[in-house]
Amino acid sequence: MNRPVQKYHSTIISGFGGQGVMLIGQTLTSAAMMEKLYVTWIPSYGPEMRGGTANCTVVIDETPIGSPVIDRPTDVIAMNIPSLLKFEKTILPGGTLLLNTSVIDREPTRADIRVYRVNAGEIAGKIGSDKVANMVILGAFVGITRVVSLESVRLALEKKIGEKRPELLAMNLQALKAGENAIAGQ
Amino acid sequence: MAEKILLKGNEAMAEAALRAGCQVYFGYPITPQSELIEYMAKRMPEIGRTFLQAESEVAAVNMIYGAACTGTRVMTSTSSPGFSLMMEGVSYIAGANLPAVFINVVRGGPGLGDIQPAQSDYFQGTKGGGHGDYRLIVLSPATIQEAVNMMFDAFDLADRYRNPVLIIADGLLGQMMEPVELPDFITPDRIPNHEGWALRGKGSREQHTITSFDLDPVKLEEMNLKNYETYQKIQENEVRYEEYLMDDAEVAFVAYGTMGRILKTTIRLAREAGIKAGLIRPISLWPFPEKPIREAAEKVKMVMSVEMSMGQMVEDVRLAVSGKVPTPFYGRTGGIVPTPTEVFEALKREWEALV
Amino acid sequence: MKGIVAFKRPDALTSKEFTYCPGCLHGVAHRLVAEILDEMKLTDQTIMVAPVGCSVFAYEFFDVDGTVAPHGRATAVATGIKRSLPDRVVFTYQGDGDLAAIGTAETIHTANRGEKITTIFINNAIYGMTGGQMAPTSLVGMKTTTSPYGRKADSEGYPIHVCELLQNLNGVAYLERVTLLTPRDIITAKKAIKKAFTAQVRGLGYSLVEIVSTCPTNWGLSPVESLEWAKQKMLPEFPLKVFIDKVGDVK
Ligand SMILES: Cc1ncc(C[n+]2csc(CCOP(=O)(O)OP(=O)(O)O)c2C)c(N)n1
Ligand code: SF4
Ligand SMILES: [Mg+2]
Numbered sequence: 001m002n003r004p005v006q007k008y009h010s011t012i013i014s015g016f017g018g019q020g021v022m023l024i025g026q027t028l029t030s031a032a033m034m035e036k037l038y039v040t041w042i043p044s045y046g047p048e049m050r051g052g053t054a055n056c057t058v059v060i061d062e063t064p065i066g067s068p069v070i071d072r073p074t075d076v077i078a079m080n081i082p083s084l085l086k087f088e089k090t091i092l093p094g095g096t097l098l099l100n101t102s103v104i105d106r107e108p109t110r111a112d113i114r115v116y117r118v119n120a121g122e123i124a125g126k127i128g129s130d131k132v133a134n135m136v137i138l139g140a141f142v143g144i145t146r147v148v149s150l151e152s153v154r155l156a157l158e159k160k161i162g163e164k165r166p167e168l169l170a171m172n173l174q175a176l177k178a179g180e181n182a183i184a185g186q
Numbered sequence: 187m188a189e190k191i192l193l194k195g196n197e198a199m200a201e202a203a204l205r206a207g208c209q210v211y212f213g214y215p216i217t218p219q220s221e222l223i224e225y226m227a228k229r230m231p232e233i234g235r236t237f238l239q240a241e242s243e244v245a246a247v248n249m250i251y252g253a254a255c256t257g258t259r260v261m262t263s264t265s266s267p268g269f270s271l272m273m274e275g276v277s278y279i280a281g282a283n284l285p286a287v288f289i290n291v292v293r294g295g296p297g298l299g300d301i302q303p304a305q306s307d308y309f310q311g312t313k314g315g316g317h318g319d320y321r322l323i324v325l326s327p328a329t330i331q332e333a334v335n336m337m338f339d340a341f342d343l344a345d346r347y348r349n350p351v352l353i354i355a356d357g358l359l360g361q362m363m364e365p366v367e368l369p370d371f372i373t374p375d376r377i378p379n380h381e382g383w384a385l386r387g388k389g390s391r392e393q394h395t396i397t398s399f400d401l402d403p404v405k406l407e408e409m410n411l412k413n414y415e416t417y418q419k420i421q422e423n424e425v426r427y428e429e430y431l432m433d434d435a436e437v438a439f440v441a442y443g444t445m446g447r448i449l450k451t452t453i454r455l456a457r458e459a460g461i462k463a464g465l466i467r468p469i470s471l472w473p474f475p476e477k478p479i480r481e482a483a484e485k486v487k488m489v490m491s492v493e494m495s496m497g498q499m500v501e502d503v504r505l506a507v508s509g510k511v512p513t514p515f516y517g518r519t520g521g522i523v524p525t526p527t528e529v530f531e532a533l534k535r536e537w538e539a540l541v
Numbered sequence: 542m543k544g545i546v547a548f549k550r551p552d553a554l555t556s557k558e559f560t561y562c563p564g565c566l567h568g569v570a571h572r573l574v575a576e577i578l579d580e581m582k583l584t585d586q587t588i589m590v591a592p593v594g595c596s597v598f599a600y601e602f603f604d605v606d607g608t609v610a611p612h613g614r615a616t617a618v619a620t621g622i623k624r625s626l627p628d629r630v631v632f633t634y635q636g637d638g639d640l641a642a643i644g645t646a647e648t649i650h651t652a653n654r655g656e657k658i659t660t661i662f663i664n665n666a667i668y669g670m671t672g673g674q675m676a677p678t679s680l681v682g683m684k685t686t687t688s689p690y691g692r693k694a695d696s697e698g699y700p701i702h703v704c705e706l707l708q709n710l711n712g713v714a715y716l717e718r719v720t721l722l723t724p725r726d727i728i729t730a731k732k733a734i735k736k737a738f739t740a741q742v743r744g745l746g747y748s749l750v751e752i753v754s755t756c757p758t759n760w761g762l763s764p765v766e767s768l769e770w771a772k773q774k775m776l777p778e779f780p781l782k783v784f785i786d787k788v789g790d791v792k
Contacts, residue, residue: 026363030192033365041192041363045218045301066450068362071525214643215674215687224674227687238696239675239687242613242643267612298593298609 007037007062009147010070012087014055015079015100020134024077025056027138030156031148032060040068053082060147077141079103079120079134088113098141102133116144118182124175132175139179150180190365195330195355196221196263198366199289202337203261204229205371208287210236210260212249214268217301218357219291222263243268247275254284255396257384259341259377263289265357266299266307270315276350277316281398283413285344285380287337288322289353291360294521302521303357305443308498311352312472319410321417323347323424324471326354328447330364332469338369343424345378347416354471356494358444358523420473427475428467431457435464437537438482440503441492442468444523449492451526452533459530461537471499479506486511488540492529493517512540551575553584555604564764566721566754567595567663571602573721573731574634574661577738578605587630588622590615594636595669613644616651619658630741632659637678638668641701645677648703655712655746659737662703662749665756666775673759677701680778685759700778704751708784714746715739716785720753720776722768729781736788745787753779 011028015021025041032039043056057073059065075096078084080103091097093112102121118140120133127136135157142150154173162169193201200222203211211230213223223239230237240246246262253260264272269290279286292307294300309315311324323343327333333355340351385394400406428446431453432438441449446467456463466482468475483489489507491500493515500515507513516532518524550556553575559568578584584605591599593612600607610618615633623631640648640662651658667685668674675685675692678700682691704718715737719730730752737748753775755767762770 026192029363033190033192039365042358043361045357045361066454067448067452067526068364069358069444069448069523069525071527215668215671217671220671220674220686224686224689228689231690241645241677244643298597298611 007060007147009061009075009145010057010059010073011075011077011141012055012057012070012073012090013077013079014053014083014087015103017054019054019079020131021054021077021079022056024134024138024141025058027135027153027156027160028058028060028141028148030159031152032058034152034155035148037062037148038065040065042068053080053086055083055087075141075145077137079137081106084108096144098137098144100133100137116140116183116186118179120179123178123182127171127174127178129171132171135172135175136179136182139176140183141179142176143180143183150176190367192363192365193330194221194360195333195362195364196291196360197225198330198334198368199263199337199353199355200225200229201368202334203287203341204233204235205369206338206341207259207372207374207377208235208261208341209258210238210253211262212238212240212246212253212260213262213264214240214243214246216265216268218293218303218360219263219265219268219289221360222289222291243271244275247272247279250286251275251279251282251284254279254286255282255385257285257380257386259285259345261287261289261341263291265291265293265301266295266304267297269307269310273310273316276322277318277320278398279350280316280320280322280413281318282396283348284350284396285341285348286350287340287344287353288350289355292354292356294519300521301357303359303444303523304494304519304521305354305356305445306495306498306519307354308471308493308495311354312474312502320413321349321420321472323349323351323420323473324354325351325426325469326443326471327359327469328428328443328467330359330362331366333359334366334368338372345380347420349416349420354443356444357521424470425473425475425477426469427478428465428469429478430465430467432464432466432482434462435482435485436462436487437464437533438479438486438489439463439465439492440468440479440489440499441465442471442499445492445494448524448526449529452529455526455530456533459534461533463533468499474502474506476502476506479503480508483507483510488536489513490533490536491515492524492532494523495519512536551579553578553587553604554602557601559602560598561595562758564755564757564767565595566665566752569721569727570634570661570663570730570752570754571599573727573734574632575603576731577734578603581735581738581742583630583738583742586628587632588626590619590622590631590633592633592635592639593670594639596634596636596663597670599634613639613642614647615639615644616656616658616660617647620651620654620656623656623658627657630659630738632661632738632741634661635663636669637662637664637666637676641677641703649707649710652707652747652749653710653712655714657741657744658747659741660747660749661734661737662751663754664703664751664775664779665754666700667756667759669756669759673756678703678779680774702779704749704782704784707749712746713749713785714787715748715750717783718751718753718779718781720771720781722772733783736786736791739791740788743788751779753781
């Protein structure tokens with residue numbers, strides 16, 4: 001974990017509709033905004049969302065962002081198998097692939113990227129709700145990349161769900177932390 | 187100015203419009219613009235302004251015509267098929283010299299097309315679309331912040347020239363989220379009151395009438411010539427564009443809106459590979475930034491247009507370049523957004539063919 | 542699959558699976574129309590016009606020739622088809638936004654001309670496809686994404702009653718409002734659809750069947766709740782009734 005923190009990150013977050021991938025992206029985006037970084041979030045929208053994968057792209061940088069559309073991301077978060085199949089090949093050499101192993105039971109093929117594995121479903125289940133699996137993943141991602149601080153993510157989440165659903169917030173924060181712990185040593 | 191907040195492009199344009207003094211909104215739902223009308227439905231009543239969902243775009247545009255006749259700041263938003271339906275009304279509004287603001291969140295076409303981002307309504311926006319000798323002021327933002335600031339510009343331009351203003355966005359800008367700073371609400375004294383021509387009941391003054399026609403061709407020609415004087419002024423004063431890394435550029439890209447923004451990443455790739463590329467990004471599509479492109483053509487080896495269409499703006503670029511250097515084109519259509527690398531590959535092919 | 546075939550997919554439907562949301566009644570309506578086309582042996586000579594709305598892909602589900610009209614213009618497109626090929630059977634399938642907002646002029650004039658076509662009109666009181674905006678048939682007080690404070694009669698007017706409007710037009714040969722909430726409703730609806738196509742085949746004039754339907758997704762209700770809501774809220778506003786019947790008895 002002694003890698004220098006690199007600020008430019010282009011991240012594709014992809015999964016089934018309902019896995020909360022849009023929220024992962026939006027929370028990351030809010031956190032980056034709080035750190036006064038430049039950031040863009042774009043969703044996939046329209047028919048492709050109905051059936052297969054939903055994905056969003058987050059670009060974070062210290063200088064104004066050119067393309068919010070990314071074909072060669074620095075990182076991919078794959079929440080399901082179709083996402084792995086679709087996006088593994090697009091990652092820039094040296095980039096990061098984070099796998100949700102509670103859904104993905106197969107191995108990536110690339111050797112020139114860093115792969116991290118988190119059983120988000122199981123960890124979320126222990127916390128008390130499958131629904132926070134997305135925050136486990138986000139916690140892990142922030143732990144890996146350090147693109148924003150976990151503290152900013154916490155603040156972003158507080159803003160988003162804090163006021164309305166305090167009990168939900170507590171669980172989400174726990175999930176973030178658990179996610180971060182889960183990649184320690186990987 | 188306030189701190190930054192995270193908004194979807196559609197919502198940001200809506201909020202900016204009402205801060206820019208939009209009093210009345212008429213519209214009809216259509217993807218990928220619906221967040222805009224939905225935001226208006228929620229916010230306009232909240233601040234004591236008027237929102238109405240029309241029964242169609244045809245009705246909406248004529249509601250705009252009516253509201254504009256009263257000199258009230260009014261706007262609508264739609265997406266491609268809806269803007270096609272508005273064309274008749276747009277022609278009348280332009281012919282009647284009325285200020286109004288339109289947003290077209292362009293999607294893939296023709297026909298029903300799809301709901302993905304596109305730039306294939308450039309001809310429609312800049313070359314007419316509706317019938318007759320008229321011009322729209324056409325602006326196109328590349329970022330959400332630019333779109334927000336542009337709403338203020340759009341209402342001001344519409345009022346200043348008594349001419350409809352069209353903002354051409356696309357589905358990607360509409361759906362994207364980006365931190366923005368929202369300017370404050372403008373104060374009423376910054377909005378011209380149009381007392382000199384608006385229809386508000388004549389009281390003790392002489393009657394005002396507003397029409398878009400004259401059956402006497404001599405008079406109609408006079409009307410049109412007068413409009414063309416205005417268009418001339420707009421061309422002289424209101425050209426807007428951004429130049430990016432053009433100082434030492436050997437290749438000038440020309441692209442607008444989302445495509446212009448994507449190209450900045452392509453340019454980085456190009457420069458890493460030793461091709462000195464730069465960008466001229468038209469912000470006003472009409473008046474078109476012809477001069478900077480003409481001047482660039484004196485310095486660069488190639489002027490390459492990139493669009494999310496089969497090539498519409500490229501015709502204006504070629505007019506500006508006038509054959510001085512090669513003017514290749516790269517585009518994707520039907521709602522496909524070209525990626526930075528894909529355009530870079532296209533650039534490499536064109537560049538290698540040239541040198 | 543094991544067991545006996547209790548009923549089969551009508552020939553007038555393709556093998557493509559419906560893409561409608563779970564519990565949506567568009568699928569039931571499709572099936573009824575297809576069954577009638579089969580029963581009346583019209584499938585081979587029918588041309589359909591799909592709308593812009595959730596049923597924009599209806600031509601993929603019906604195994605008949607078909608096209609999609611611009612939003613609201615289905616009956617005009619159908620008129621063009623019918624006037625070119627008067628011996629074919631032509632029907633439109635339209636939602637409330639399509640038929641009663643943007644397409645109101647076409648609806649009224651097609652009916653008034655007594656155009657020999659049939660319209661299946663799905664009234665779910667909302668714009669389904671675009672994500673739940675207010676429809677001309679939305680109920681007073683109903684919250685939609687463009688009437689977030691509830692539809693107000695004062696500013697947005699009242700729900701449009703399409704059948705009540707059309708019943709004064711002499712060109713209409715068959716006009717009925719039905720629903721699909723219970724098995725019995727479905728039987729009644731099927732009879733209505735049969736009469737509507739019979740009116741066309743006999744050249745009596747324009748026929749329209751309004752189906753009071755549901756949109757669980759955009760009403761924010763479960764499929765079962767949506768049936769109950771339709772019964773409680775929609776039916777009092779849109780009473781089931783035969784408005785015009787120039788067909789008489791059909792077997
Ligand atoms: C000219 C035009 N305006 C708007 C739209 C967007 N649009 C597509 S479907 C639709 C409304 C659909 O509602 P409805 O007809 O009630 O059908 P439902 O989806 O509820 O079955 C709208 C407004 C369009 N496609 N074309
Ligand atoms: S959105 Fe509504 S009308 Fe459309 S398919 Fe789903 S439930 Fe049916
Ligand atoms: Mg409907």
